[in-house]
Amino acid sequence: MSGEQSTVDEQISETVNEVLDSVSDEYDVDEDAVEELVTQFIDEYGVPQDSARRSVMRSLAKERDIDVPELTGSSSGGGSSGPTAISDLDSSDENPWYTVKATAVNLGQPDDSEHVRQYGYLDDGEDRIRFVMWASGTDEDMLLEEGETYELESVVVNYSDYNEEDEVNINKSSNVSEADSYIEPSDTTTEFTGAIVDTAGESGLVKRDVDSGEVVDSSHTGPTEKDLRLILWVDNGYDAVRVTFNKELTEQITGISFEEAEEIAADALDLEAVIGEMLPELLGRYVTVRGEMLGDYLLTDEFDWPEANVDVEELLVKARALDEEGGDN
């Protein structure tokens, strides 16, 4: 039903404008011809807007005996190679090769893959997209640096079945250089308010493997070090989100310092005693957290305790008005 929101005329004029906007200035395009073609696709044949736009682009490119990236000026082979906005990257494009200008963020390197050298996100200030840099055929020394802005030519956008979203592939045909200007990455901070309803993973005083940094249980052999952290379910009645607190934030939110936590564990001869002491102060309370989503986890940067503000008169007005809209009584 949502597809019916705009009228056919609106769809046509929108698509015409998209086509005209995306054609590079160096090519003259007959506006009436474009409109006629778009109308034919959308009105007569009921082609979806996206497909209509792509078909028209291909037909315009064909007329000039060039390919679509050259027509839009995004082809790396062509003279003018303006970058494509990340929101416009689309793996279902006929020719999903692009030039992207973006800042590299949240970088990582797999230690178990010979094929992938680096992964992370590209952020053009408006949107971000995952990227993968393949080892094969790319320069051995090539690694993007966190927070640096790059111009990435001839990257391919593929749909990743694994991540279930489009991602940028930097491969042997790609050309990566430092950009002449810096792009401030977009603000991806998430805010969530809800009640703390449970723990969502090992919390309190935990042991980490010294080498891997991973939280391990008591059966773990090898050197470990203690750390404080919380992973909590915060629930607003519609969604439940896993929210993490690092050592410093755990000390803040519980009022229990790392040293005190160690004492509690030592007195009880049990690490679990620490979360046992923390939970009664946390459970059931409403908290507002702000931070980045990483996968399923919200990594808290800051939190505060919201205050109650009950406007019972307003609630009564809403509650009494309910049956007036119902219509059946």
Added chain:
Amino acid sequence: MSSNEQNDGRNPARRAFAAEVLEANHVFKQGDGEQSPKFALLPTGELANRVFMVGTVTESEETDGGRIRVNLVDPSGEAYVYAGQYEPAAETTLRQVDPPCYLATVVKPDTFETDEGDVYVSLTAQNAAVVDEDTYLQWFDETAEHTINRLANLQDVESFEDPDYDVYSHYGPDIDEELQEMLVDALETYRESN
């Protein structure tokens, strides 16, 4: 620490007043597996695998079966909340409760049948904590808002594809009016006492 849901999404704890939760005696499993979650159909039309409730504990008592039971009161009514050996964290908290005090608890709704064949709602605490008045007020505000939203949505529903969602067949043709009355009464009760 509940552990079996850590790798999946988690069913949110719905916000509902005691009076609504106690009416929710249509409880069913979603899926065929032994571990498939159970849901109560709230009379406002929402499915609840768990419910987050806050109220005043007025009494606590050991049951004949060795479990602990508390009376949880909110402006809509009063519910019994239970915990036993299978809910050790909640049981510990409920046994330490010193009424009267505010308690927040996540409960799993289920039903039991009396010898006469009547089906009642039972609420088992998964965890619980004593909270302050401000938390109670936040919960009250939020629960009123959520209930209003559910009722407003319910009035837009023309038919139920899934019979498990059909509140009118489970709770009677006038359930939306009864719920609205419950809600207005609860808000007026709150207004008188605050």
